[in-house]
Amino acid sequence: MSGFGGFVLRRAVGTVVTLLAISVIVYVVFYATPGNVAQITCGPRCSPEQVHQVAQQLRLDDPLYVRYWQFLVGLVAGQDYSTGTSVEHCSAPCLGLSYQSDQQVMSIILTKLPVSLSLVLGAMVLWLVLGVGTGVLSAWRRGRFTERLLTALTLAGWATPVFVIGLVLMIVVCGELQLLPFPQYVNFTDDPEQWAWNLLLPWLSLALIEAAAFARMTRASMLETLAEDHIRTFRAYGVAERTIVGRHALRGALAPVIALNANNVGSAIGGAVLTETLFGLPGIGQELVHAVDVVDLPVVVGMVLVIGFFVVLANALADVLYALADRRVVLT
Amino acid sequence: MRQPSATARRVAAASVGLVLAAGVAACGPEDNDAKGSGGDSTPHKGGTLTVLNSDPQQDFDPARLYTSGGGNVPSLVFRTLTTRNRENGAAGAKVVPDLATDTGRPNKDATEWTYTLKKGLKYEDGTAITSADIKYGIERSFAPELSGGAPYLRDWLVGAADYQGPYKDKKGLSAIETPDSRTIVFHLNKPEGEFPYLATQTQTTPVPKAKDTGTKYEEHPVSSGPYKVVQNENDGEHLVLERNTYWSASVDDERKAYPDKIDVRSGLDSSVINQRLSASQGADATAVTTDTNLGPAELAKVSGDKKLAARVGTGHFGYTNYIAFNPTVKPFDDPKVREAVSYAIDRSSVINAAGGSALADSATTFLPNQKSFGYTPYDLFPAGATGNAAKAKELLKEAGYPKGLTVTLTHSNSKDFETSPEIATAIQDALKKAGITVKLQGLEDNDYRDKIHNVKTEPGFFLAHWGADWPSGGPFLAPIFDGRQIVKDGSNFNNGLLNDKSVNAEIDAINKLTDLDAAAKRWGALDKKIGEQALTVPLFHPVYKRLVGQDIKNVVISDWTGVLDISQVAVK
Amino acid sequence: MSLVQVTDLSVEFGDLRAVDGLSFSLAQGAAVALVGESGSGKSTVASALLGLHRGTGARVGGSIEVAGVDVQEASDDELRRLRGAKAAMVFQDPLSSLDPYYAIGDQIAEVYRVHTRVSRRAARARAVEVLDRVGIPDAQRRSRSRPHEFSGGMRQRALIAMALACEPDLLIADEPTTALDVTVQAQILDLLHTLREETGMGLLLVTHDVGVAAESVDDVLVMRHGRVVEHGAIADVLGAPVQPYTRELLAAVPRVDAPRAAAAAGSEAAPGSEASESVVLEATGLRREFGRGKRAFTAVDDVSLAIRRGETLGVVGESGSGKTTLGRMLVGLLEPTAGEVRYEGHARVGVRPAVQMVFQDPVSSLNPRRSVGESIADPLRARGERDEKQIRGRVTELLERVGLEGAHYDRYPHEFSGGQRQRVGIARALAADPRVIVCDEPVSALDVTTQAQVVALLGELQRELGLALVFIAHDLAVVRQVSDRVAVMRRGRIVESGPADEVYDNPRDPYTKQLLAAVPALDPQVAARRRAERRELAAA
């Protein structure tokens, strides 16, 4: 598997380069963002002297490249910081300390990440089941009423803004029908059952839209496979249509679906802002929007890097899965 | 948003310290008694109170909090030297003793204040609370590591301006003396009759030095109040408070502490909070919110439902939304132009944009319409409900603009219904009738605050608001109109850049008074006097409406906070 | 009772009548070929026999009876029982005809179990058995491989094994060897022959290649435009065709055993044979590698050759022999890894107008979005010609020269047939006033009659303009027809080269011999003799 090893190495190097570039861009962009960080951190009624003290504390007066260099050093070697009463160590890879809450960015991410992952991975299961199921069904029943109905539903899901779906679900299911409690995040480790119940609606609203994409992709991919020669072979040998669709066409159609999936999971972690905001899930997206609001640079950089990492990772994973699924693809 | 978040800062910018501070207001007692859906409205101990909030209690450190009257959730854990009176309406705008035996004993010129602690005060670990701990708590609040909080201690205490807190400066603050473990004495720069109000803020919470963990203290602050923190997840997002067994009602006259447990959930969307409170399902039946008002849309729905309407508490908080002029920018250097705008303003459409007559009271005075502020009604440039375009045109003509003029109104882009585009657009629409063409300049919130609080970049015509750090005219008028508080190289709130000797002198004179009622009257008179200069156009005072769960009892809303007091709520 | 009885079959797709009034029968154990050029409707007939048009919107008329089943009237279930069990089909492209995701043994077992109630294990054993039967070595182990792990010939064997699994009465082979190299083609045809001898099943062979038919069947139907042109015993039809179309078709088939003069009728041999010193293009030690590291492979390895003015050099080889790579290096589209190409004695880098190329695929070699005139004018414009009138004039001239009309200037490629497009490609090459044209499989995508016309055109042009031609092809017969000299390539190297007649008549390299032995013969008797020879060769 030296080919695979080489692939991993190339991707790893590429990932690091990409992430560093992203961090530079984020640093520069947010450096230029208006808003006096020290004043925001200190509070609006702080005197100029206090603001100055805070700026020193946060090293805001250093030039941009010095701050970025310190960020890199912290990333590689970790850094020490004072809580006032003692010295704490932030071990590598240290993404720094939040200006606002003085917490280690890494630990903030680690508390937010499970929420986002719970949301996205759970929704993923749902959108795969719904999307692939719908896609298969509509490919099999092509031209019939079932397909038209499914097509209409898929398009409706596709065209509805996520916040509208989420809001309507919440009003109807929790408010009017009172079938479910209003969602509030419960740790999986605390109570798996509550975790699932509380995430059901967020999962649904995220999954409905994604499922539409998957249904389209699966159907398209299925029809493409169904048009391939080997399907004709099995027809010419009297194999039943059900077996052909379920066994041969589906297997062939999975590769692009897997690729799309890995890809979407990556971007969904960063993109679940709307869902997280709407349902009050304390995830990465919500935290990031907030951090941008208060120009909390270390948090923004850290979170964007984590999201970027997942996107890049998911892309690499998509390629591996695609190659595994297809076998005819060569990894480069 | 977390406490130091944009929203919080935004409001804090107006010096309201709302998030933390905010309690809910109560309006009349009639509202409250009507509550208690069941037949038995007497509150009992026990049960779990759920708090649904949008902003996490991120800074749970008494040094960092910017509260009015000690805050709501924080005041369950932090006791202070004095505190607000936990009563409905105007009675709630009074200062009362908390840890101290009285509201403070001043020397003759009110430059020295002495407090004596009650006997038998204990922390959650059973150790005794001493005056040295209070002194240490105040000293910590000067540490740059623990930034936040109001500026008064730094401004008022002798030699405190350059103090950097106990971590860097081991000698401590000499302005505070603790002759014995129950006595604490404050030495001030100048006479401050309102020191008892300041003593309500969480900076006067005792912090045991041995337990201080610096910036990590907020993870588990040591309780002096009726509840202690047993769980603090995700930096204040989920808090669980349980009874502090060392607290005793016998040494705390204010907090009722009915529920056994308080479960604070935050990070929720405001519409979700209100939806949950109105549905009142399961645990939400015993839920309240300490930071989310009913919006206009929700009010429209609630007001059509009698059962729901009975669960709405109404409160007033000392707060004014206004238009600010910078008289150094043309054409606003001409008082006639400022007066023309004052005449032309259509308050009804502004109030509609702010949520309608149920959520905003029309304002013609800068001071809030409450007695404790010294409210003296006046309407110097009567515009009626919808504006006096004719009078405005006349004034413009006098000022040399017979064909009207074009001006730029600066506002924030955040969606707060205070300085937001909705209000600005309403003003734009109203001034059109008087021949004033308004161009809108919407700025991102950080940018907006940077610009309007910087003397060098302050626009000529913009939306602003101001709220009370405590219910008195002092912190309401001084930062805005005291010429000596103009900050040239930092955050400036005297937007009109007013530096009038007679105004300054009057402020100093009132500050000397320790008779707060007498002081209030003179604040009211001063307000009217300043109003003549037309440096602001008062627009409205917000009204707070909040829902509570259907099983919530004993809702108390004071005029101090305008929102329900969580220490009084019962769930049984 | 005959195994297949087709009466008055017609198949229509929309407005198109693909098959019209076709009737034939096939006796138990007999072999019939449907021969025709593309568009003759022969494959449609094959599909119709298994009722594969059902539910596709095609209208099928007439009656079809296969192994006692009335295909037109049978229920879906009856049809399914027919397919694979009584009549099995082998398709053209063995790679795409197998599911890439499952092991070959499993696919055969799956088909077997559709028709036979046996356990999974028994079906698997049957799969191994038939794989062994079609000559897959180590069938037990290989049955677990997936299609892409097989070579082309092996895949076709596997497909035949699948067909054999249920011991059908009829095997329908739709162009079973078209995608294969000539040596592999011979093996597959031999296999089919042997199986038929052993099992006594009937064979319906669909092919465009008269030679393939001659090797394999008893009766032949020659089809054109959906109709049968001629029907009869294979030896009669090939030996003494009655219909003009059949005669035309047979005349166009290039013969590997006929020397060049016969093909280039009415013309002298290449005029430049004496002027052997006038080498226009010379390659020395050409080598080209693709990929890096472990995946690297050498497509062309140490090839040296010289092309003289006015002569044709044929380059012949099977797929993967590196002949296309060589051609691209000669024109400069690919840079060699080592070695050099000299044009008129000067080392050359990159392309130059004097060395042009005619491509294999007439579809992809013309930009579908530009008129053919514009494509032909490219070299003129690139040279700096700006006078529109001049350009149009020259292009018209070229179009007419290659047998098209000047008015075709503004037409688009899709309005032309394959042969016409190839003519356009030639005209474009000529526009650059080349000295050398490298033709990369210029006729392999064309029907045999068109093939002959294009080859004739190239010959004419060469004589007229004194062009040097490099003619790259896999078809030994075509190469013999056009070449003065021939180079045989295998695995990137030239294994034998020399004057065409010498190489063809007295091959020295064993590989060349093997290649020539594999070429199907048009005479059924010769074919039978050759088959016997091949058997001996294999047995030895």
Added chain:
Amino acid sequence: MSEALVAAETPGTGIEPVPGVSGARQFWRRLRAQRAALVAAAVVALLILVALGAPLLTAIEGQDPTTYHPSLIDSARGGVPIGSFGGIGGHHWLGVEPQTGRDLFARLVYGARVSLGVAFAATVIQLLVGVVMGIASALGSGWVDQLLSRITDIFVAMPLMIMALALLAIVPSSFPRPVLVTLVIGFIAWGNIAKIVRAQTLTLKGLDYVSAARLSGWGTWRIARRELLPGLAAPIITYAAILMPVNISIEAALSFLGVGVKPPTPSWGQMLTAADVWYQAAPQYLLLPAGSLFVTVLALTVLGDGVRTALDPRAASRLSIGTGRKREAKAAKGETEAGKSASAVGKAATEAGNGTTEAGKEGSA
């Protein structure tokens, strides 16, 4: 987007060059054959007309999008419109906005301008950047390709919403918002197009007609322009059709998060933001922009699928969303079921036709 996905999404990569100029007629014919696509095209056309004619339409109604009507709302109840269905009537066709009383119809039609305009312009920018980057990277030498591909990766991995939040805050407010939103979307979210274009260009580059052009003596630039760009038209148009509705949603989402187009400029996204709390008290306030958004995205998606089908008939069966006519569905089905035989016959049809001309030609030659 991963390479794998690009491979999966690239329509008909080079296998069948799509008819170009000459295929325009064919394209229209195929597009016309799809009823759903036609309906969608009509809806899109209508939306464009509405957007362009907004001033005229509102003039007919006698309203404008900015004037307040305090008399039409109930101030005491949070400013909910007075009258049934949000105050719908002869003067206000779709009722008025809560809190302000502004005319909803006027705001909706003016909002269409912003939504469609921003989405369209952003799509154009994305296409320009993506196509240039994709072609440059496919044609460039090894390190150019490496560099450009890496840059593309960076943009793909950058969270659009977050960068938008920051960028929209940086730029001075005097810069027109809709333009800014356009630029931000356009210049951040082009990575996937670049990847697709690169993949497609690499395929096209290997085609014989590109080789032939090189042999003619043309340079790289000319080849890119004359030979490659037209070949990229189909995938680019196809992807553009996917991007338009996506961009409309992005604009709405940005406005929903409060960083998009600012009041008083009406935009659907920003209307949704304002309306999301009014779902119970004044449902039409939420439903109108949500419905408009829904219809627009739906119409554009269906039209996009139709265009794709018309451009690449081979892909029709696999990528259409089943909106074609029944007959077409059957045809597609036919292609799959009869497998090669049917398509072979289809091909045969053309060849048969050509065969005749060819034969004629040979005779005359």
